[in-house]
Structure formats: C-alpha cells, structure tokens
Amino acid sequence: MRIPLRQMTDVARYMMRKKRSGEKYFPLVLMLEPLHACNLACIGCGRIVEYKDTIRDQMPLEEALGAVDEANAPIVSICGGEPLIYKHIVPLTNTLIERRRHVMICTNALLLERFIKQVPPSTYLSFNVHIDGMRETHDRVVDRDGVFDTCVRMIKLLKQNGYRVQTNTTVFRDTTTEEIEELVNLLTSLRVDGMLVTPGYHYQVLSNDIYLKSDEMPHKFKRVKKLAEDHKIINNPIYLEFLTGERDLLCSPWTTVTRNPRGWKGPCYLITNGHYKTFKELHEATDWEYYRTKQDFRCRDCKLHSGFESTPALDFGKNLKDTFKMVRHYVS
Numbered sequence: 437m438r439i440p441l442r443q444m445t446d447v448a449r450y451m452m453r454k455k456r457s458g459e460k461y462f463p464l465v466l467m468l469e470p471l472h473a474c475n476l477a478c479i480g481c482g483r484i485v486e487y488k489d490t491i492r493d494q495m496p497l498e499e500a501l502g503a504v505d506e507a508n509a510p511i512v513s514i515c516g517g518e519p520l521i522y523k524h525i526v527p528l529t530n531t532l533i534e535r536r537r538h539v540m541i542c543t544n545a546l547l548l549e550r551f552i553k554q555v556p557p558s559t560y561l562s563f564n565v566h567i568d569g570m571r572e573t574h575d576r577v578v579d580r581d582g583v584f585d586t587c588v589r590m591i592k593l594l595k596q597n598g599y600r601v602q603t604n605t606t607v608f609r610d611t612t613t614e615e616i617e618e619l620v621n622l623l624t625s626l627r628v629d630g631m632l633v634t635p636g637y638h639y640q641v642l643s644n645d646i647y648l649k650s651d652e653m654p655h656k657f658k659r660v661k662k663l664a665e666d667h668k669i670i671n672n673p674i675y676l677e678f679l680t681g682e683r684d685l686l687c688s689p690w691t692t693v694t695r696n697p698r699g700w701k702g703p704c705y706l707i708t709n710g711h712y713k714t715f716k717e718l719h720e721a722t723d724w725e726y727y728r729t730k731q732d733f734r735c736r737d738c739k740l741h742s743g744f745e746s747t748p749a750l751d752f753g754k755n756l757k758d759t760f761k762m763v764r765h766y767v768s
C-alpha cells in the first residue's frame with residue numbers, strides 16, 4: 437500500500453460527507469507554514485525570498501491550532517521553512533495526532549534525531565524528507581555538503597524506529613532520467629513508504645532558469661511513470677499522465693490551502709494575490725472557478741502537484757477506467 441489505509445479511509449469518508457452536504461470547494465490538505473526560517477538556503481526555494489521581511493516570525497501555537505480548526509482538512513502538512521526549528525513543533529505535532537489529524541512533517545532531515553526523541557511513531561504521523569537527487573545534485577541544490585548523507589542516515593533511523601517515511605523529490609531541468617532512476621532504486625532499498633516526484637515550479641519571486649519547461653516534462657515523467665509500476669511512487673497515476681502530456685487536467689487549488697504567519701495565502705501555493713486573516717476571507721476573495729479553469733496568465737504551463745494532484749481524486753468514481761487505475765495504483 438502506498439498510502440496508509442487509515443488515511444485513505446478518513447479522506448474518503450471526509451470527501452463523501454462534503455459532497456453529500458453539497459460543498460464544492462473544500463480542502464484536503466492544509467499546508468501549515470508556522471515559520472519561514474530555515475537552516476538551509478536551497479536554490480529553488482521561493483519561500484525564503486518571498487518572506488524575507490518576516491523570516492524571523494513564528495506563529496503562536498494557538499494560532500497554528502486555530503488554523504487547523506478553521507480549515508478542518510484531514511491532512512495537515514507542516515512545512516515552512518524548516519518546521520523542526522519551529523519552537524512549538526513538538527506540542528503542535530502531539531496535539532494534532534491526539535486530534536486524529538494525519539500529520540506530515542516536511543523536513544530537510546537535519547534536526548530529526550532530536551525530534552524523534554520527543555514524538556513516538558503513530559498511525560497519524562509521517563515524515564516527508566526532501567531529497568532532490570543523488571549526493572552531488574542534492575548537496576548542490578541545498579547548497580551544503582553532507583546533507584544527502586544525513587538524509588540517508590535519517591531515513592534509515594526513522595525506519596529502524598518504526599516511523600512512516602516518504603520522500604519528496606523535485607525534478608529540475610538538469611535532472612537526468614538516469615539519476616531519477618538511481619535515486620528511486622536507492623530509496624526503495626532504504627524501504628521508504630512512498631516517494632513523491634514532482635516538477636520544479638517557478639515562483640513569482642524567483643528569476644533563475646532551473647525549472648522544467650513544459651516541453652521538457654514528458655520525457656522525464658515518462659520514466660517516472662514507468663518506475664511507478666515497480667516502486668512506491670505515490671503521485672496520482674492520472675496526475676502522472678498529465679505530466680507526460682497524455683491528458684489535460686483542471687486545477688483544484690482550494691484542495692491544498694496554505695496558512696503562514698502572514699495569514700491565509702491565496703489563491704494557491706505558488707502565486708500570491710494576498711494573505712487573508714481568516715479561511716472564510718480567503719474563500720470570499722477567491723474566484724475558484726477562474727483558477728480551476730486556469731484562466732490566469734500565471735497558470736499558463738503550471739503543473740504544480742498541489743494544484744492538480746487532487747483533481748482526479750475529486751473525480752473518483754466518475755470514470756470507471758480512471759477509478760480502477762487509481763485503486764490498482766494505491767493498493768499495490
């Protein structure tokens with residue numbers, strides 16, 4: 437199984453409840469960024485540039501918990517910045533687990549050893565370790581030698597101690613298909629529970645040319661799609677077909693909402709029209725249909741995981757072939 441059974445059933449039940457009540461724009465994942473400070477400065481990170489004026493801000497614990505209640509999404513992805521330097525990360529994680537939220541900690545792994553001494557394994561807890569390639573590539577992307585080796589050591593430590601571990605890999609322009617395959621094989625040998633492989637996305641605030649152009653994506657993601665047949669790649673199979681150019685998808689930005697120290701970021705993880713004080717204000721200020729149908733010029737060529745990955749999940753059951761494909765993929 438590529439996704440924990442409890443998480444799949446909780447999300448399915450939640451979606452059925454929302455659909456029955458006639459709600460159309462509901463979140464599946466809350467990207468909770470309680471801070472933007474980081475102990476690395478990765479070359480593709482838009483956060484440390486966009487939020488440089490508030491880089492020292494940290495959300496009070498009550499505010500973080502309040503945001504979780506406001507969105508009421510079944511999955512809470514705690515990211516940043518580096519979430520393990522957030523001063524309330526332990527009570528935040530423990531409280532969310534107690535409240536039966538599926539917590540995903542998105543981390544560069546540098547501070548994991550200290551954290552796992554304070555938070556035991558749980559069905560509701562997963563780590564999402566950032567690893568963008570083999571040693572030379574990853575250390576170049578994070579701009580520090582030795583980080584790749586730490587990631588490998590931490591993945592082994594987490595697995596030995598019974599934690600669920602998945603990885604998050606961004607494919608850049610100069611990532612070769614051979615290197616993707618080498619990394620996937622390595623992660624399989626480390627017994628990771630799932631691998632997310634996504635295209636690098638171009639933040640409004642960055643001007644470097646490291647991101648895949650849309651015509652470069654199919655070649656790289658055809659290899660990822662092939663690898664997904666035998667390895668625990670957790671990208672939705674329909675989303676993979678979108679990345680290989682075999683089909684088009686509409687966007688679902690409301691399914692993955694972002695809350696950070698400035699407020700609710702809208703309309704999506706990638707582009708910022710504003711930060712809103714409440715979740716309700718985010719919804720009132722955002723024309724979801726406009727973004728769903730990719731009418732904004734900033735949506736041109738966008739294939740962002742957090743925008744598109746949930747679109748097939750929302751359509752689950754509508755098309756028999758796609759539904760079968762998703763079930764086969766996730767239970768294998």
Ligand code: SF4
Pocket residue numbers: 687688689703704705706707727728730732734735736738739740742743744
């Ligand atoms: S297409 Fe991309 S940029 Fe546009 S709303 Fe969706 S995720 Fe955001």
